[in-house]
Amino acid sequence: xxxxxxxxxxxxxxxxxxxxxxxxxxxxxxxxxxxxxxxxxxxxxxxxxxxxxxxxxxxxxxxxxxxxxxxxxxxxxxxxxxxxxxxxxxxxxxxxxxxxxxxxxxxxxxxxxxxxxxxxxxxxxxxxxxxxxxxxxxxxxxxxxxxxxxxxxxxxxxxxxxxxxxxxxxxxxxxxxxxxxxxxxxxxxxxxxxxxxxxxxxxxxxxxxxxxxxxxxxxxxxxxxxxxxxxxxxxxxxxxxxxxxxxxxxxxxxxxxxxxxxxxxxxxxxxxxxxxxxxxxxxxxxxxxx
Numbered sequence: 490x491x492x493x494x495x496x497x498x499x500x501x502x503x504x505x506x507x508x509x510x511x512x513x514x515x516x517x518x519x520x521x522x523x524x525x526x527x528x529x530x531x532x533x534x535x536x537x538x539x540x541x542x543x544x545x546x547x548x549x550x551x552x553x554x555x556x557x558x559x560x561x562x563x564x565x566x567x568x569x570x571x572x573x574x575x576x577x578x579x580x581x582x583x584x585x586x587x588x589x590x591x592x593x594x595x596x597x598x599x600x601x602x603x604x605x606x607x608x609x610x611x612x613x614x615x616x617x618x619x620x621x622x623x624x625x626x627x628x629x630x631x632x633x634x635x636x637x638x639x640x641x642x643x644x645x646x647x648x649x650x651x652x653x654x655x656x657x658x659x660x661x662x663x664x665x666x667x668x669x670x671x672x673x674x675x676x677x678x679x680x681x682x683x684x685x686x687x688x689x690x691x692x693x694x695x696x697x698x699x700x701x702x703x704x705x706x707x708x709x710x711x712x713x714x715x716x717x718x719x720x721x722x723x724x725x726x727x728x729x730x731x732x733x734x735x736x737x738x739x740x741x742x743x744x745x746x747x748x749x750x751x752x753x754x755x756x757x758x759x760x761x762x763x764x765x766x767x768x769x770x771x772x773x774x775x776x777x778x779x
Contacts, residue, residue: 528552540624550611563605564637571615586646593763622719626726638729643718648758669740671699680729694768698761
C-alpha cells in the first residue's frame with residue numbers, strides 16, 4: 490500500500506462515523522476537531538466560523554492558504570464539503586469522501602505557488618437544510634467580499650464499472666451514461682466558466698477520470714436534484730458555484746444508509762477527483778474564472 494493510500498484510509502477511519510447534531514453530537518464535534526487539526530498541521534491558517542441554528546451554536550471550519558507571493562489580487566476560490574451525516578449512517582461517501590479530498594488538497598496545494606488565494610471549507614448542517622453554507626455565503630454577500638466561486642464536493646467516492654449501475658435523475662435534459670464511473674460537474678449559468686475550468690482540468694491532467702457536465706438555468710429551481718448540496722447556498726447568494734458528485738442515490742445503493750461504509754468506496758476514483766481539483770486550483774486566473 491502506498492503512503493498516500495494509507496493516509497487516505499487514516500482520514501476515512503477517523504471520519505466515517507455517524508456525525509449528526511442530535512443523534513451523534515460528540516462525533517460531529519470530533520470531526521470538526523480532526524479537520525481543524527489536520528488543516529493546521531499542514532500549515533493552513535485555520536479558523537472556526539461559529540454560527541447559530543436551531544437554538545444552538547455550530548462551527549464551519551475554514552482553512553486559508555498562507556500566501557507565498559507579495560500580492561495576490563485575484564478573488565479567492567473556495568473548495569468545500571460538508572461534515573455532518575444523516576441519522577444512522579456512517580457517511581463514508583456522504584460525505585467523508587469529500588472531506589478526504591479537502592485534506593488531500595490541503596497537502597497538495599501547500600507545496601505549490603497558487604495563482605489566487607484558496608479557501609478550504611468544511612460546512613456543518615448541510616443535511617439540515619444547508620444551514621452552515623447558507624450562513625457563510627450570506628456573510629460573504631453582506632460583506633461584499635470579492636469571491637471567485639465555490640467548488641463543492643458532494644459524494645465523490647463511489648464508482649463502479651458495471652452496465653446499469655447509473656440511473657438518470659428525473660428531468661435531467663442531457664444524456665447520462667448507464668455505467669456509474671464518471672464525475673458529475675453541475676453548475677448554473679453564472680457558473681459556466683467555473684464548470685468549464687473543472688472539466689478542462691480533469692481532461693488534461695487526469696484523463697482517466699471521466700466527467701459529465703451539466704449547466705442548469707437560473708439557480709436550478711426547476712431541477713431540484715441539482716440543488717441538493719452546499720453549492721446551492723452560493724447560487725442563492727449570487728455567487729458562481731459548482732457541485733462535483735458521483736450522483737449519490739442515482740448510483741450508490743448505500744446512500745443515507747447504515748451500509749455507507751469505507752469498504753464500498755472506490756479509492757482510485759477518489760484520488761483522481763482530488764488530483765483534478767488540485768489541477769483546477771492551479772489554473773492561471775485569467776483562464777478559468779472568467
